[in-house]
Amino acid sequence: MTAPVIVGVDGGASGEDALVLGRWAASVLGAPLVVAVVHPAPSALGSGRVDAEWVADRHRAAAAVLDGARALLTDATCEVEYRTVASTSAAHGLHDLAEELRAETIVVGSGRAGPRHRLFAGSTADRLLAGSVCPVAVAPAGMEKPPGALGRIGVAYVDTPDGRAALEAAVRLAARTGSPVRLYTVVADADATLPFLVGQDAEHAFLDTARETYEQALGRAAESVRGAPVDWEIRTGDVVDQLAELDDVDVLFCGSRGYGPARRVLLGGVSARLVRRARRPVVVVPRSG
Structure with missing residues (x-):
């Protein structure tokens, strides 16, 4: 099986930039595209009921993010899979998924605080870049020209x-x-x-x-x-x-x-x-x- 391109999304504008870059990379490489959103894993401590309600809410939020990604990829020509990943952090979850799937590349967007037309690596990108087993691609905010x-x-x-x-x-x-x-x-x-x-x-x-x-x-x-x-x-x-x-x-x-x-x-x-x-x-x- 061809190694996939993984795109991490969080529902923000930076995720849209990442989807543009990831879709192009997957299409060019002839690779499947895996769109992933990471949500918090259940905590071992705290009130069981409150924790369960909070985790369920995070599940719903993750599903909504993936629905938004589906809407943006309706015209994608590559194979697309959508995943939710439970983890202690977005970077950790994407790391684990990349190792599991032997990913070709992980693609993320810029940090939300970054100026448009400039790439500003947010915390997820920073952590991904500290030890990823595969290349990490970071899309600048509001690319003036799409890749390709x-x-x-x-x-x-x-x-x-x-x-x-x-x-x-x-x-x-x-x-x-x-x-x-x-x-x-x-x-x-x-x-x-x-x-x-x-x-x-x-x-x-x-x-x-x-x-x-x-x-x-x-x-x-x-x-x-x-x-x-x-x-x-x-x-x-x-x-x-x-x-x-x-x-x-x-x-x-x-x-x-x-x-x-x-x-x-x-x-x-x-x-x-x-x-x-x-x-x-x-x-x-x-x-x-």
Whole structure:
């Protein structure tokens, strides 16, 4: 059975963003779509009657959320399954479901407090990104253009196991969409690299060496790809500023971090800030191996 794409919804506008992204991903990958809402599990403590009434109310609320999702997916071309999950938190419930189904990807929306057209990872996304066994995709609030409209897949690339895992995942998606892949690497400004005491000449020499190293790594990565056309771009400035402002990719893939448990997302400094600010959907990929 093809691994499913799981979309977590909560009845808010961010859930609608997640459904748009998840439906597109499932259709492109030829995967079933599982729409899940997590409700509180019964507590072991407290008044049995009150607790039972409260849990029943949460069941009804979860069913209403799924009814809303069904209404939004009436024209979906992929297989869709709807599930309610009892758990101690939304993130925990989605983690457990992803492990049970061996999910392809978990998709969530931005936090409700996030500004429109900017991705602001809410608490569910934050917790999901701390240890997921599969890629986690976060949809920005109020996407101006739906995924698939721009025809390019982006990768925040560095020549590390995380960067190569992100590239592999991006190429797999690009092969299904027919889209080209663009690799992005960011070189810091001269003022941000070395203390001024080393001198301007040393700064420029360092930056030139760094750029040359990045160019070689990007060239090797592009040549290694089969199944999709690849080009690359080096930008200058703050890495999060540069990547967050990208507005010409359907999705941007990035690695989680350079260390930590293999095959689990473990959010690093760049990806943690990027998912809060990106204009386009971001997919954080656990490193393999």
